[in-house]
Amino acid sequence: MDECSESLLYCEKQTNIKYIVIKIRLHYESQNQNNWAFREVELLGKLSHNNIIKIYKSFTEGQDLYIVTDYTDSGDLSQLISVRAKANDPFTETEVMFYFVQILLALKHIHDNQIIHRDLRPKNILLTKIVTGNIQRHLVKLGGFHQAKMQELDLEQVGTPSYQSPEQLLENGYTNKSDIWSVGCVLYEMCTFCLPFSGQTLYALFTKVKNEKHESIDSKWFSKELSDIVDLLLSKDPEIRPSAKELLELPFVQKWITILVQKQMIDQENIETQNLRE
Structure with missing residues (x-):
């Protein structure tokens, strides 16, 4: 992530499962600055493993890209x-x-x-x-x-x-x-x-x-x-x-x-x- 992104914690009420929602401000004047975000979404979509962060969904809204991923509670x-x-x-x-x-x-x-x-x-x-x-x-x-x-x-x-x-x-x-x-x-x-x-x-x-x-x-x-x-x-x-x-x-x-x-x-x-x- 960079200075144009932020992470939000989301908890699904019915299951009490927590997710991270990453909000990324897209730079429409320079498509190259967006490549890293779309690349991560694309490549993670190809992977399914217990030891790899999972992307559950991604979507754009206005000038923002939203990525819903696993929640990890202990830093790195x-x-x-x-x-x-x-x-x-x-x-x-x-x-x-x-x-x-x-x-x-x-x-x-x-x-x-x-x-x-x-x-x-x-x-x-x-x-x-x-x-x-x-x-x-x-x-x-x-x-x-x-x-x-x-x-x-x-x-x-x-x-x-x-x-x-x-x-x-x-x-x-x-x-x-x-x-x-x-x-x-x-x-x-x-x-x-x-x-x-x-x-x-x-x-x-x-x-x-x-x-x-x-x-x-x-x-x-x-x-x-x-x-x-x-x-x-x-x-x-x-x-x-x-x-x-x-x-x-x-x-x-x-x-x-x-x-x-x-x-x-x-x-x-x-x-x-x-x-x-x-």
Whole structure:
């Protein structure tokens, strides 16, 4: 959203279900300024997954576009990371894997539909509370699809630089493997409360991503298997990075899926077992 948009909470009286209504002021003098909003509506309309923000309807009225979406009650992953960092309260490996598995499930669905997200970052990973027994967790809802597009070799420079892959930053052309790099950045940030690469200028960031290697995550706090996955996702060669499907099939990730399902922290139906076997 931008300065010409606002979000309104709507509660349906009969069902007591809450929705978010996004109101966007359209710029009729410049159709290009409207493209991001219509693109998000179009692409989200192609997706149906428990870990992806759902658009229920959209319509225009006068100079405004209205989009009715899922309501999420717990902000986003960026806010949660900030709160935990300020409290010096690191995520446990269980918590990290709980979010990571859900993000992978959403990403697999997007890539299966030939869509590249292109702006996958904590700010676009929305959270809503779920309660299992006496344990409160968050259901991930991936949003922020205004930079997304159909999958193809791309040269366009979009997204948030700190989460962009080397091939995006260096304008070498990129595919959905750039989304995998972005997930690696998110995973690294959950483990360390900082980004794998940063710079005060875009050029400084370019230089670090191109020439340096990220520091390993803390082996005292996280397992070698998780550290290896982080390293794999942050491979500078996109051909080395696994797909979301391949990541979900890794024995280490499968082990965590089993644990989290047994604890009913994620929905069994959300694992898409049949699709994983394809």
